Each structure stands twice: as structure tokens, then as C-alpha cells.
Amino acid sequence: VVVVGAGFAGLAACQVLATEGRHAVEVVVVDRHSYNTFQPLLYQVATAGLNPGDIAYPVRSYLRSHENVSFRLGEVVGVDLDKRQVVLAEGEQLSYDYLVLATGATTNFFGVPGARENAHAIYTMEDAVKVRDRLAQALEQAASFGPTGGGLTVVIVGGGPTGVEMAGALAELWSLEISTSFKNLEKSAARIVLVEQLDRLLAAFDQPLSRYCEQALWQRGVEVMLGRSVKEVRPDRVVLDGDEEIACKTVIWSAGVSSGALADSMQVGKTKGGRLAVEASLCLSGHREVFAAGDIAGATEDGGVLPQLAQPALQEGRHVGRQILARLSGEKETAFSYKDKGIMATIGRRAAVAELPSGVKLRGTLAWLAWLGLHIVFLLGLRNRLAVLLNWAWRYLWWKRGNRVIAGV
Amino acid sequence: VVVVGAGFAGLAACQVLATEGRHAVEVVVVDRHSYNTFQPLLYQVATAGLNPGDIAYPVRSYLRSHENVSFRLGEVVGVDLDKRQVVLAEGEQLSYDYLVLATGATTNFFGVPGARENAHAIYTMEDAVKVRDRLAQALEQAASFGPTGGGLTVVIVGGGPTGVEMAGALAELWSLEISTSFKNLEKSAARIVLVEQLDRLLAAFDQPLSRYCEQALWQRGVEVMLGRSVKEVRPDRVVLDGDEEIACKTVIWSAGVSSGALADSMQVGKTKGGRLAVEASLCLSGHREVFAAGDIAGATEDGGVLPQLAQPALQEGRHVGRQILARLSGEKETAFSYKDKGIMATIGRRAAVAELPSGVKLRGTLAWLAWLGLHIVFLLGLRNRLAVLLNWAWRYLWWKRGNRVIAGV
Numbered sequence: 001v002v003v004v005g006a007g008f009a010g011l012a013a014c015q016v017l018a019t020e021g022r023h024a025v026e027v028v029v030v031d032r033h034s035y036n037t038f039q040p041l042l043y044q045v046a047t048a049g050l051n052p053g054d055i056a057y058p059v060r061s062y063l064r065s066h067e068n069v070s071f072r073l074g075e076v077v078g079v080d081l082d083k084r085q086v087v088l089a090e091g092e093q094l095s096y097d098y099l100v101l102a103t104g105a106t107t108n109f110f111g112v113p114g115a116r117e118n119a120h121a122i123y124t125m126e127d128a129v130k131v132r133d134r135l136a137q138a139l140e141q142a143a144s145f146g147p148t149g150g151g152l153t154v155v156i157v158g159g160g161p162t163g164v165e166m167a168g169a170l171a172e173l174w175s176l177e178i179s180t181s182f183k184n185l186e187k188s189a190a191r192i193v194l195v196e197q198l199d200r201l202l203a204a205f206d207q208p209l210s211r212y213c214e215q216a217l218w219q220r221g222v223e224v225m226l227g228r229s230v231k232e233v234r235p236d237r238v239v240l241d242g243d244e245e246i247a248c249k250t251v252i253w254s255a256g257v258s259s260g261a262l263a264d265s266m267q268v269g270k271t272k273g274g275r276l277a278v279e280a281s282l283c284l285s286g287h288r289e290v291f292a293a294g295d296i297a298g299a300t301e302d303g304g305v306l307p308q309l310a311q312p313a314l315q316e317g318r319h320v321g322r323q324i325l326a327r328l329s330g331e332k333e334t335a336f337s338y339k340d341k342g343i344m345a346t347i348g349r350r351a352a353v354a355e356l357p358s359g360v361k362l363r364g365t366l367a368w369l370a371w372l373g374l375h376i377v378f379l380l381g382l383r384n385r386l387a388v389l390l391n392w393a394w395r396y397l398w399w400k401r402g403n404r405v406i407a408g409v
Numbered sequence: 410v411v412v413v414g415a416g417f418a419g420l421a422a423c424q425v426l427a428t429e430g431r432h433a434v435e436v437v438v439v440d441r442h443s444y445n446t447f448q449p450l451l452y453q454v455a456t457a458g459l460n461p462g463d464i465a466y467p468v469r470s471y472l473r474s475h476e477n478v479s480f481r482l483g484e485v486v487g488v489d490l491d492k493r494q495v496v497l498a499e500g501e502q503l504s505y506d507y508l509v510l511a512t513g514a515t516t517n518f519f520g521v522p523g524a525r526e527n528a529h530a531i532y533t534m535e536d537a538v539k540v541r542d543r544l545a546q547a548l549e550q551a552a553s554f555g556p557t558g559g560g561l562t563v564v565i566v567g568g569g570p571t572g573v574e575m576a577g578a579l580a581e582l583w584s585l586e587i588s589t590s591f592k593n594l595e596k597s598a599a600r601i602v603l604v605e606q607l608d609r610l611l612a613a614f615d616q617p618l619s620r621y622c623e624q625a626l627w628q629r630g631v632e633v634m635l636g637r638s639v640k641e642v643r644p645d646r647v648v649l650d651g652d653e654e655i656a657c658k659t660v661i662w663s664a665g666v667s668s669g670a671l672a673d674s675m676q677v678g679k680t681k682g683g684r685l686a687v688e689a690s691l692c693l694s695g696h697r698e699v700f701a702a703g704d705i706a707g708a709t710e711d712g713g714v715l716p717q718l719a720q721p722a723l724q725e726g727r728h729v730g731r732q733i734l735a736r737l738s739g740e741k742e743t744a745f746s747y748k749d750k751g752i753m754a755t756i757g758r759r760a761a762v763a764e765l766p767s768g769v770k771l772r773g774t775l776a777w778l779a780w781l782g783l784h785i786v787f788l789l790g791l792r793n794r795l796a797v798l799l800n801w802a803w804r805y806l807w808w809k810r811g812n813r814v815i816a817g818v
Binding site for chain 2: 034051052053054058060061064070071072073074136140143144180181182184383386387390391394
């Protein structure tokens with residue numbers, strides 16, 4: 001079995017194949033990085049609340065105890081479905097009996113002119129580090145030359161969980177830095193604008209939670225613009241519908257993800273957004289030895305495509321692992337069924353929203369504590385958990401003396 | 410007062426000027442990075458024992474409580490001694506009444522052909538991160554394609570404290586990785602060669618400590634070559650005197666540092682190695698309003714130039730701060746006098762050497778514990794101290810399950 005991608009979905013599939021399939025399969029995991037990224041906290045790396053190392057976990061350490069799983073560093077550039085081979089960037093081929101595609105997605109700029117060139121995504125670790133460096137640079141430039149021409153203005157495009165969390169964390173970072181390290185800057189010079197095309201934030205949540213979130217962001221100084229779309233992104237400004245312009249040197253793009261290059265290169269059925277169309281058991285029609293899981297897979301539930309989040313990825317990965325083992329032992333395949341564990345998003349210190357499948361809706365401190373706890377639990381590795389705890393204690397308990405954790409590099 | 414460089418020397422000068430000179434001077438610190446690097450632990454970043462953020466501390470956080478000190482991000486490319494201005498890379502000028510030059514040094518490749526192109530230094534954070542990525546890449550390539558052609562051989566040039574510490578830490582990293590994450594690699598495929606031109610390691614230390622260090626390195630699998638010099642560094646091999654060749658794809662250069670570009674550009678007296686010649690009070694002859702401290706300064710003690718280490722830098726920085734204040738208040742200048750606090754170097758877990766000015770010589774576990782304690786104390790910032798403690802606890806107490814802390818990025 002070749003598993004392409006060591007994210008939530010790929011590693012979940014490995015876990016099943018390594019434990020339940022210990023004597024049945026030989027697994028090779030391929031990823032272009034040697035580490036797994038805990039994507040739900042990338043925005044905290046981008047806002048200098050966490051170190052990159054705190055949310056990266058070596059794939060080899062994760063797989064260490066499993067004798068039937070090995071790791072291969074490399075970028076998969078294509079799949080030869082007929083020869084049953086994946087093609088690596090180095091020109092090498094790996095043959096498979098079963099293939100798990102879990103390479104994730106890439107940021108979707110929806111064809112907005114200038115967005116790809118001038119806006120920053122926060123989907124990968126490299127993205128997050130670039131955003132962090134850009135924000136640090138913006139502060140230093142404003143300190144040296146004044147916050148002219150939107151130098152301290154950040155426009156965040158997309159009011160889903162990523163955009164909301166980024167806006168909240170950035171508001172805290174700006175406010176902390178300006179009150180401590182950059183005392184010569186005026187707080188009013190630092191603008192954060194969150195632009196959302198729909199008429200409310202967090203469309204996946206209940207209406208009252210969306211409103212709470214909007215208010216909490218305004219309270220933190222974020223200008224929330226609803227029902228507005230971005231027409232163009234230029235190096236020094238964002239052009240909205242109606243040709244309104246916002247002078248701005250930093251644009252964060254959190255409007256959504258699409259499929260990645262690998263999915264694009266494959267001549268198979270796709271869903272809307274370019275994700276791989278899958279059967280109920282998550283294999284591709286016509287190539288039933290190939291499975292897809294995570295952001296690349298267009299798994300459906302009740303007729304709708306599942307959101308590109310951690311929980312669907314984990315569950316799909318596990319399901320795929322079990323299907324492969326079922327096939328090998330001649331058991332019947334089962335259809336994937338998503339078990340909704342709820343959704344949550346955090347705005348900042350003591351402000352978050354959560355919606356549980358039981359219908360319980362949380363907001364404020366309680367939701368925030370639940371968010372803290374769950375993210376610590378789901379992080380890979382005890383050392384990372386302790387390091388994140390340490391950084392959060394710094395950030396949230398000793399707020400006033402909080403340092404930027406990372407200072408460049 | 411303009412202070413160029415936010416390393417040990419520059420910040421020590423600032424500290425004095427900010428506290429004792431609170432009402433007397435206005436200080437601007439200029440550095441090309443927004444953070445201070447704790448250089449004595451760079452080799453641990455290079456060997457993936459610590460995160461870059463653990464040993465970087467934001468200069469602005471350090472200066473935060475001092476109202477008469479401000480920070481400016483920028484690279485100083487020249488000094489106009491007659492106009493009393495420093496020139497920034499952006500073309501801007503900063504005028505000074507007093508100038509403190511504390512920009513450090515750069516790696517000295519001693520004109521060895523190919524060294525600059527093919528060998529890695531470990532003097533700056535960027536260097537350390539590059540070495541770390543190179544080592545991770547070497548392991549992954551050896552795992553995928555076999556450890557052929559010196560792919561897992563590292564030659565370390567220079568047997569001073571940096572070379573010894575790097576060799577010891579690398580031996581631990583190699584041994585840990587191969588026994589846990591890269592089980593398909595043979596331990597014998599991983600060679601570490603430490604080349605020193607003199608007939609012993611750690612020439613600044615007492616003979617018996619040098620011998621202990623040599624033995625401790627051999628025990629850890631490091632091949633120590635004494636009395637040998639490097640003639641050429643090529644991408645795939647190192648050529649020693651007598652034309653002996655070592656197949657090797659990674660070369661670490663720790664043979665010494667020279668002056669940097671800024672010192673080179675200045676038409677003033679230099680010491681051997683290009684450091685700025687200074688008077689007894691650490692100011693430049695002919696330009697007594699300009700002081701130098703740290704690696705860039707050729708301060709002498711008993712006729713010999715002081716080593717380019719943290720302690721001289723700290724003491725020189727403080728001295729320079731005091732001289733400026735003395736001049737302003739019309740007091741007499743004093744000559745700099747180095748207070749030797751001893752030297753130490755660590756080889757690895759429970760192995761280090763230390764030599765105190767009282768004549769006491771330590772080796773082994775005791776020296777190692779002293780080393781751990783001192784480095785924790787001297788790190789900037791409580792958060793960094795806790796983070797380093799956490800990583801060290803991981804590394805030294807739960808040795809067997811130790812993870813690489815950093816996994817790329």
C-alpha cells in the first residue's frame with residue numbers, strides 16, 4: 001500500500017494499516033515534508049504565538065513503532081493508474097497494489113486578479129512562516145518610516161473559521177505589540193479588515209454564534225465587512241466590489257481551498273472544486289484500488305460534500321485503512337459515514353464558539369476552554385503538547401509581559 | 410549614541426546606557442535582525458536539539474522597559490567617521506555623538522579553495538538552520554538511495570569549542586536517529602570526522618582536558634584527526650594535506666572567525682585577523698567617539714588579543730557603556746580589564762570540560778551539569794529558559810524516545 005500525504009488523513013490510514021493490518025500489508029508513506037503539520041494551529045504560527053516546531057511532528061517518529069510502515073521523502077507529481085505506479089519528482093516510480101491519496105489541497109484564489117501574486121495563504125507551514133515574517137516586517141517598517149500607505153493594514157479575505165481565527169489572533173498580536181514593543185505607533189494606525197462575501201461570518205455555524213463572533217471581532221478592533229467581495233488584489237491595495245479601495249500592504253487569503261496539482265493531473269471524475277469523486281467506500285470509480293481521503297477527496301454526506309477540516313480527514317483516513325484490510329480479507333466493503341463531532345472556532349482570549357452535534361451551542365470562555373483542551377489533546381507528541389502549553393500559558397496567563405515567541409528566522 | 414549590533418556586546422552596552430545613563434543619553438540600537446541570538450547554543454539548533462525560537466529573543470522585548478533606548482531594524486553597510494554617521498543598506502544615515510560597533514564577525518575560511526562555497530558555517534541562526542536542513546536531507550537521502558559516496562559522512566573542520574560541541578552533538582543525533590527513525594541505515598555508514606590543525610583539541614584548555622575530550626569523542630564514534638589541515642573542499646569530498654581524500658557531502662566549518670564586512674570597509678587600524686584595533690578604553694585611536702566591543706573588537710589582555718567568546722563580548726559591552734557615560738560626566742576613562750570567568754565546552758550527555766580561573770578543572774558529569782545550569786541562566790527570557798529546559802529534559806532524561814524537535818521548515 002502506498003499512502004501519499006502524511007497529513008491527518010494519510011496518517012490515520014497508516015495507523016489502521018499498521019495496527020490492525022500488521023501482518024497483512026506493507027505500507028510506504030510518501031510526503032514532500034518529513035513532518036506532519038497540525039494545520040488547525042497554523043494561524044498561531046502566522047501570528048507568532050507558536051513556534052513552527054511546536055506544531056510539526058516528524059513522520060518517522062510517528063511511524064517508528066510500526067514495523068510494516070516505512071517513510072519516503074519525496075514529492076508525488078503523478079499517478080499512472082494503469083501501471084499502478086506513483087511518479088516521484090525525482091523521476092522514480094513506486095508500484096502499489098492499493099493507493100491512498102491524501103495530499104490535501106491548495107489555496108483557491110477563485111481567479112481573482114492579483115490574488116495569487118499578492119495575497120498570502122495560510123494552508124502550509126511555509127505559508128504560515130511567510131505571513132509571520134511579513135507581519136513582523138510590516139511592524140518594523142511602520143516603526144522606522146511611519147505607518148503610511150496601508151503599511152499596518154491587513155485585509156483578510158474569507159470569514160470562515162480560518163479567517164475568523166486569523167483576524168482574532170492578529171488583533172491580539174497588533175494590540176500587544178503596539179502597547180509594549182512598538183510604543184511609538186498609534187493603535188489606530190493598525191487596521192484589520194475581514195471581508196466576507198456572504199452576509200455573515202462562520203456560515204457553517206448557527207446564526208447567533210455568527211453574530212457573537214462578529215461582535216467579538218469588532219470589540220477587538222477588527223472591521224468586519226459582510227456581503228462584500230474582492231475584485232482585485234494589488235501590491236498596495238485591495239479593490240472591493242463597487243471599486244472601493246483599501247490601502248493595504250498585507251492580504252491574507254482564507255477564502256477556501258481547492259484541489260491540488262496532483263488531483264488536477266488525474267483524468268478521473270471530480271466534484272465541484274476539483275476534488276476527486278469517490279464511491280461510498282471512498283475508492284475511485286473505475287480504479288477501485290485507489291482511495292482518497294482528506295481535503296483531496298470529495299466525500300459526500302447527505303448529498304453534500306464534506307467540509308475540508310481535520311475531523312472528516314481523520315475519519316476518512318481511518319475508513320480507507322479499514323476498507324483496504326476488508327478487501328484483503330475478503331470481507332464486505334462498507335460505506336463511509338461521517339460522525340459529526342461538532343465544529344468550533346476561536347476568536348481569541350476567552351472568546352470562541354462551538355457547536356456540538358447534540359445541539360449544544362457554546363460561546364465565550366467555556367467554548368474557549370474547550371477549544372484549548374481539545375487542541376492540546378489532538379496535537380501529536382507529548383513534547384509538542386508541553387511546548388504549546390508553555391507558549392499558551394505565556395500568552396494567556398501573563399498576557400502583559402507576553403513576548404513574541406518567534407523573532408524571525 | 411548609536412549601537413550597531415544587538416548581540417552580547419551591543420545589548421550589554423545598551424543595558425548600561427539604559428540604566429545608569431537613563432537621563433544622560435538617547436540610544437538607538439541597529440541590527441539586521443529583530444532578535445538577539447544566543448550563539449553558544451547555535452550548534453544545538455544545527456543538530457535539531459533546540460528550536461530556533463528557543464535561543465532567539467526579540468530585541469524590542471529586551472529594550473521594552475527602557476525609555477531612552479529605541480530599536481531600528483536595518484543593516485549598517487558603512488560608517489562615515491568624519492561626518493559621524495552610520496550608513497544603512499536602505500541608503501539612510503543615522504548621526505551619532507558616540508558610536509558603539511558590535512556587529513560581530515564572519516566565518517574565516519582562511520582562503521581554503523572551495524571552503525566558502527561547499528562548507529557550512531555555524532555563526533548565525535541562518536547558518537544553523539541551513540546545517541540542520543542539510544543533515545536532515547542527508548539522512549533522508551541515505552534512507553532512500555543508500556549512504557553512498559559519503560552521503561552520511563560529515564567532516565568538521567576546526568577542533569575548538571564550536572567544532573568539539575558540534576561533533577559531540579552530531580554523534581548523539583546520528584546515533585539516536587539511526588537507532589530509532591532510520592533503522593534501515595547501518596550505524597557504520599555514518600561517519601563524523603573532526604579535523605584539527607594543531608596537535609590537540611581545545612587548545613585554550615589544559616592538556617589533560619584536551620585528552621579527555623578527544624577520548625570522549627572517540628567513544629561516541631567521532632574520528633579525531635589531529636595535526637591535519639584541509640587543502641580543499643569539494644562538493645563531494647574534502648582533500649587533506651598529503652592529498653588524502655575523505656568522501657563527504659557535508660562539511661562544517663568551525664575553524665574560526667575573522668572580521669566582518671563592516672570592519673573591512675573601515676580605514677582604521679586593525680589587529681591580526683582584521684579586528685578593529687582599540688585603545689585601552691576600547692575606543693578607536695583617532696576616533697575616540699567610536700567604541701568597539703565583542704568579536705569585531707581586537708581588545709587585548711596581557712599582550713594577547715582576547716578570544717571571540719561570549720564573556721569578553723559581555724564585559725567589553727558593559728565597559729564601553731560605562732566609558733561613554735564617564736566621558737559625558739567628565740570623569741576619567743578607565744582601561745578595560747578582562748575578568749576571566751573560565752571556559753567550558755560540552756561534548757554531550759554527561760561529558761563536558763570546564764576550566765575555572767581559580768585553577769579548578771572539571772570534566773565529565775559535574776562539568777556537564779555546570780554547563781547546563783550556566784547556559785540556562787544566561788539565556789534571555791524566562792520563556793526561552795523554560796522551553797530549553799523542556800527540550801533538554803526530553804533529550805537527556807527520556808533519551809530513548811527523544812524526537813527530533815524540529816522537523817524541517
